Amino acid sequence: MTSPRRIAFIGNSLPRRCGIATFTTDLRNAISVSRPDLEACIVAMTDRGQVYDYPLAVAFQIKDGNLEDYTRAADFLNAGQFDIVCLQHEFGIFGGEAGAHILVLLSRLTMPVVTTFHTVLADPTARQRMVMERIVDLSSKVVVMADKGRELLRDIYLVPEDKIEIIAHGIPDVAFVEPDAAKARLGFEEKSVILTFGLLSPNKGIEVMIDAMPSILKRCADAVYVVLGATHPNLVRNQGEGYRESLMARARELGIDGQVVFLDRFVDLATLLEFISMCDVYVTPYLNEAQMTSGTLAYSFGLGRPVVSTPYWHARELLADGCGVLVPFGNASAIGNEIAKLLTDDARRQAMSRRAYAASRTMTWERTAERYMAVFETARQAHRPKLFARSDVGSPELRSPAPPDMQIGHFLSMCDDTGLFQHAVHSVPDRAHGYCVDDNARALLLACALNNPGEQPLPELLTTRFAAFVQHAWNPDTRQFRNFMGFNRTWLEDKGSEDSNGRTLWALGEAARSDLSPSRRRWAAALFAEALSTAESFRSPRAWAFMLLGLDAYCAVTPDNLHARAIRLSLADRLMSCLACVQTPDWVWFEEGLAYDNARLPQALMLTGVATKVPEYLDAGLRSLRWLMTQQTTAAGHFRPVGTAGFGEQRQHPRAFDQQPVEATATIAACLAAWRASGDAEWKAMAARAFGWFLGSNDLSVALVDSQTGSCRDGLHPDRANENRGGESVVCYLLGLAEMRQLARVNTSLTRPAALRAVGA
Structure with missing residues (x-):
């Protein structure tokens, strides 16, 4: 491996008046002097309301409270193909609680990071500890300037000894003089x-x-x-x-x-x-x-x-x-x-x-620069940028901890005799916002998922309520499903969005196949057939995907329904046309932007390809899902769902926040569909990473779920988790958990499934 040619230092910079600015500037200058062939620049933190006349060495500046600046800085560093980023960390110079904004930048970087900790707290707050631990996780090496720093990192933050380097604070190399x-x-x-x-x-x-x-x-x-x-x-x-x-x-x-x-x-x-x-x-x-x-x-x-x-x-x-x-x-x-x-x-x-x-002669800036360059070399040699680890079934990477037990206490508390509430204030159901067919359709999907072997089915009365809600949502006048209902059981619209209609059809299709009650299976199949013809005219790609997921189940129980089979092929062809019209070598997607429930689109094509034995559908689903995962996997290797802040943007790298449970659940299902279709074990690993997002393997290292009650926080903000635990979130977590628990029961010695051979792959 060649020596680093481009290095970026993140920290304060002169003429800002502070010790970190002096240190960052001096370190950058010392390395530039020691290696004239090397390009070294500074990404400078600018405090609120201030403007500095930065020197040319400052290539980019971040306003400490502007989260978008951190994202843009990461894009700048990645696009510039810097070999090393050296972070100067001190609490108080980065935005967010305990400086958490810097995590948004670090987690997007593709090159190794070496972090110098100017302060190591012996008694950190919970938030300070979280930020420190995430920075350590995202760094190839960490540097402190005293043995006490190493001791604290090792004993308080459990940092491995071989990850820590001690490099003394640099000093000017001047002759000794009398005063x-x-x-x-x-x-x-x-x-x-x-x-x-x-x-x-x-x-x-x-x-x-x-x-x-x-x-x-x-x-x-x-x-x-x-x-x-x-x-x-x-x-x-x-x-x-x-x-x-x-x-x-x-x-x-x-x-x-x-x-x-x-x-x-x-x-x-x-x-x-x-x-x-x-x-x-x-x-x-x-x-x-x-x-x-x-x-x-x-x-x-x-x-x-x-x-x-x-x-x-x-x-x-x-x-x-x-x-x-x-x-x-x-x-x-x-x-x-x-x-x-x-x-x-x-x-x-x-x-x-x-x-x-x-x-002090070992502390001169020349010697300090040499020490840092040696650490940079070591960090580059150890850095292995892998997005998807190719693994054989049963490899250590896939031997993840067993998924938690299925706990539905919070889910039950979010239901009344009408159905599932939309929202909660913390863990308390919020009656003010009533109900929606979207969440009750998801709840019906959960009821079907819990009918699998090894799970405890939902109480019969509860499943009936979800079915009754869906039935009541059907408006025979518009021949579509209504979505939003007030707490007083009054519908707030004559028809819901195309996506909510598509999701309801998906739930009905799955109920027609998987409900424990023969009578309810017949009800679901009949209502599915009645609603399908109107839905055929929908224009939303997500509605098409949800309908295809429902058709995958419905066609399995009504294999002779030629009309349904024809609609399935028509919808799949529409998705194929979208992909063909939009995709480029670096944008393998169906739309000009990324939004919500993204992974359901490739999942729908993959399931349709396997069922109809059309390899083109399967191939398109696998290609688009693989590309989507490149957008949803950080350089550190953990899952980062597409953030809501970027919805509506065209052909842009997804925003990091806010992150929603629905994306993780969709990704789990799509990756497992890809594994079942292709037999490639890496898809199982990616499903496990997406599920890990719920458990704390995310940008903030914060668990979204309470494993004792089964509750799930509504999302991940730049600096904290959303403490509200609504209906969509709990159902999404439980659906993802059900998938992972089913996977854990599968014999991992399975070879390449026959399904893929059947479609000619």
């Missing part, structure tokens, strides 16, 4: 200079250092404390300069305002190095131990400055072995004592300086 010359240039000649640098914010502990100054001045009268850095932009936006002003007031109250110098500046690298060079002691009095990295600490250490610091994680590791001094958090007396001792002991201070400088 006197820089002091003279900056106007601090004849002073003992203590320095703190960085964006000013309350967690930096500056007030503790100010409180320590009187004791330092008693022992070193020429001491001056320089606080270099602008106030953090977020703090300025929310509170103005109140924090800086409070620090200045504190110095005045202590009578040391002449010895505490505030320089409200965001300086460039050269100026920063000049200030660090002139200090006698660098201090980081941070208040929180959970700081994994500090760029200012690394830079000061790398220039050989003696450091006095509180024992946050990065400082504890970097300043070991006499390379610095650690003092307790918030202890002004201890800080003052240690700084005074260093300022009044030239030999000790100079020895510490040279010890720190020598220890």
Whole structure:
């Protein structure tokens, strides 16, 4: 494999004022210098309401709260054929709860991802843990800058040891110098200079250092404390300069305002190095131990400055072995004592300086760039972009966990003596929206599915209610089915959509074949025949597909019905014509866009091809389903159903959200139909992945179902699951579960089915 030629860094970028922006820019520049033949660019995160004059190195920018920008960034990186993406992760720089928006980008990428975690929380919230774990899953390698980071990733987040790399924060490679010359240039000649640098914010502990100054001045009268850095932009936006002003007031109250110098500046690298060079002691009095990295600490250490610091994680590791001094958090007396001792002991201070400088030589940006390039090479070698894994029956990939038990408690709670409610508020049925024939037809399909061996059939009374709802939906005046009914049992329309009529015909066809009651089977067949003639004129491809699914069952029980057989061929030919008119090499589909219940179209053609022994139908169904799965499978290999946000768009890659249970259920059924028709075991694996979406193998790693009650959330938003659990969702989950449970009962040693041989494949 050749070395990477194009690398993209995702993170903040200068001139945005923050440590991540500095790090991302420095790392990108270091790699560009080390490999002049390599193209390295930045995808920059832009915070809300801000505009930055980015350099040419920034090839794309993402407004942190705009979800579409994340999708477009992924498309940009994929189209640009970048070899590696290196994510700089810090909570707070990405949109969504706990920064979840970045998952939308990462899960769409086709190249390996190496993530640098600038913060690893020891006690994350549930949402923070989920985001971290998903980022780890989507990354080939993860990088931290301290051993503590590795420990937390391993012990708290269960990241495999071999996935973690430790690469120290880079530092400029400059010669060691004594501070006197820089002091003279900056106007601090004849002073003992203590320095703190960085964006000013309350967690930096500056007030503790100010409180320590009187004791330092008693022992070193020429001491001056320089606080270099602008106030953090977020703090300025929310509170103005109140924090800086409070620090200045504190110095005045202590009578040391002449010895505490505030320089409200965001300086460039050269100026920063000049200030660090002139200090006698660098201090980081941070208040929180959970700081994994500090760029200012690394830079000061790398220039050989003696450091006095509180024992946050990065400082504890970097300043070991006499390379610095650690003092307790918030202890002004201890800080003052240690700084005074260093300022009044030239030999000790100079020895510490040279010890720190020598220890830091492995941290130069040149060495850091080398380490990152080595990790990039390893990540590329380990990356195996596979969309569909070719597997033999019985292979480890197909040995998925047994599907859950069939629990119908929530489904029963969503039914009354009229039928199945449409919606719920959380898990409570929502009477305000009444009922629809769509959901009651699905419920009738579920009743048929639960008649299979190994399942407990629905109560007879309940199946009868669904059948009665369908019967009542039939309007003899329009000769179509009505769809929406209010809670008061009043129909809200004279006829429903073509798709709802097609779905009802599908349920009737299946009931004619699979209902336990002979009388209901006859009822279903008669109503199917009565409604079929009107439905023949429908123009919706999905209605055609639903009707074909119903005809597959109906024709099996009425094989001599020539009219039904003719309609079946006519509908299949219409779908074939749509496919022929629309498809191109990169768009193998029946329509100009993707919408809902997509997999039902190829499923209908495949079943029709097998039943009618027309190989062209089967081939078209397999081809279109395979293409659809390329659109519904992430680079990480999990199922991502077509999101509702993209409905109506033409020839566009599907939007990631909102994701609906109906898509997963349709995909499960279509993939299993493809397996039964072709004997290709990869289709079973894809069905299992689609079912895994319900159980948490999805973009957010959130389970949609409650296995104890059988309830299913209504969908997956960019940052959370929809907590409502309506009728469509629960029936879709249970239908998918019934398919997977039936599959689990099949003897997996089956060879290529005779059905495919019968159609000449």
